[in-house]
Amino acid sequence: MEITLNGIKVQVEDDWTLLDAAKFYGVKIPTLCYHEGLSPYGACRLCIVEIGEGDKSKLVTSCLYPVQDGIKVRTHSQRVVKARKLLVELLIARCPTSKVLQDLASALGIEKIRFKARYNDCILCGLCVRMCEEQMDAKAIGFVSRGVKKRITTPFDIKSEKCRTCGACIYICPACLLRCQGPEPPSVLCSGCLNFSPPCVDQYKDVMCYLDPCVACLKDKGENMKKGGKK
Template sequence: MPEMVTLAIDEQEVEVEEGTNVLAAALGAGICIPNLCYLPGLKPTGACRVCIVEVEKNGRTKMTASCTLEAKDGMVIHAHSENVLRARRNIVELLVAEAPESEVLQVLAERIEVEDVRYPERDNDCILCGRCVTACAEIAATGAKGSIGRGMNRHIGLPFYNEEYCQKCYECRERCPMEIAPQSRRDPCGVCGSELSKNEDLIPEMCGDCELD
C-alpha cells in the first residue's frame, strides 16, 4: 500500500499517494490549475510557470510551480489567491508576447483573463516549454531532441542539427502549443481534466468560460 498524504488546496482537503505532485493532486480533486508544459503522467519540467501556486508555511507564503512540487502531509496550497492570479496573468502575458501566433496561448490568456499584452511582441515560434523534449524522451523514447545553447540563444534542436536523428513519429508536434489549434483538441490549457466546468461553485472565476466536458 502506498503511503497517503493529505494536503489542503484552496481550503479543500485532498488526499493523494505519496510522491504525487501538487498539480496532479489538484486536478484530480477537480481544482483547476491552468498549466501548459505539464504532460500528465510524465516527468514535470516546470518550464512554463503557468501552474504557479502559493505554498503557506509558518504564516508565510512562497510562490512556486505546482507541477514540480511534491505533495507533502499538511501542506497548505493557495492556487487562486490574488497574488497567484496576478502573477499567473503576468506569466501568460509574457508567453503571449513571446509567441503571439499561438492559438493555445491566446485561449489560455483569455481564460485567465489577461486583458492586454504590455510587452513588445517577439514573434517567436517557440516558447521553450519543453513539451516536445519530454514527448521525445518519454513517449517516443527516442530522446533525440533537447535544448541547445544558453540564455537568449537557447533553442530546441537535434544533435548536430541533423534531421536523421529524428525518427519522425511526430509525438512532439502533437504536443507543441504552437501547432495545436484549440478547436481540434480537448486540452488547450493542458486540460484540467476535472469536473470543474460542470461545477460552477468550485472556481467559477477561473474556469467559468471553460467549455471542456
C-alpha cells in the first residue's frame, strides 16, 4: 500500500495506523495518551494529522486511523499545529503541574495559556486504566461517572481487592510527574525549556520540516510553511 506522507510517497503495511507509518518514516508526531505497550485510545488527540486535500481535508487521530491506499497525510500542517497547540493549552489549563504537559508546550512553542487554570490532578488520558487492565491484568481502576464529573477510581472508592499496589498506574501517569517547581508552581506555564533560537531547514515545495522540536516554523507564525507547504 502507498500513502503520501507530507508530500512524499511511501510504502506502508496494510495493518498500520497513520501513527505507525509516521513513526516508521521518522516523522515525530507528539502523543500523550499513546503508549506502545497499550491499545490506542485517542483521548488526548495530540496525535491529530490532516488527511485529504482542500475543502475535504479533515483532522483525525493518527493513533487510531488505519492507513488507506493513496491517502494524503500532513502531519505538521498549519491547521494541525494550530489545533495541537490549542489542545496542549487546554490540557495545561486543566493540569498545570504536569511536567509532561509543560514539556509538550515548550516543544510546540506555546508562550501563553489563554484559559483559566483549574489545577486538576487528572487529565483523563486513560493510560493508568489501560496499564492496569492490559499490562498488569488487574482491572482494579476505571472511569466512573460521566461528563464533568468523570474521574478515575476503584469500585465504590474503596481499596480494591484486585489491586496489588504495583504502582504501574503512577509510573505511567503524565500528571503525576510534577514539573520542576513542584506542586505549587508560580505560573501556569513554565516555558523553562522553550527554545527561542531553534534550528531550521529550508522548505521545499510540498515537503515540510518535521524536525523535533520544530519551533522555528511555529515561531514565525507559519510564514515559512505558507511559502513552502502547498495547501
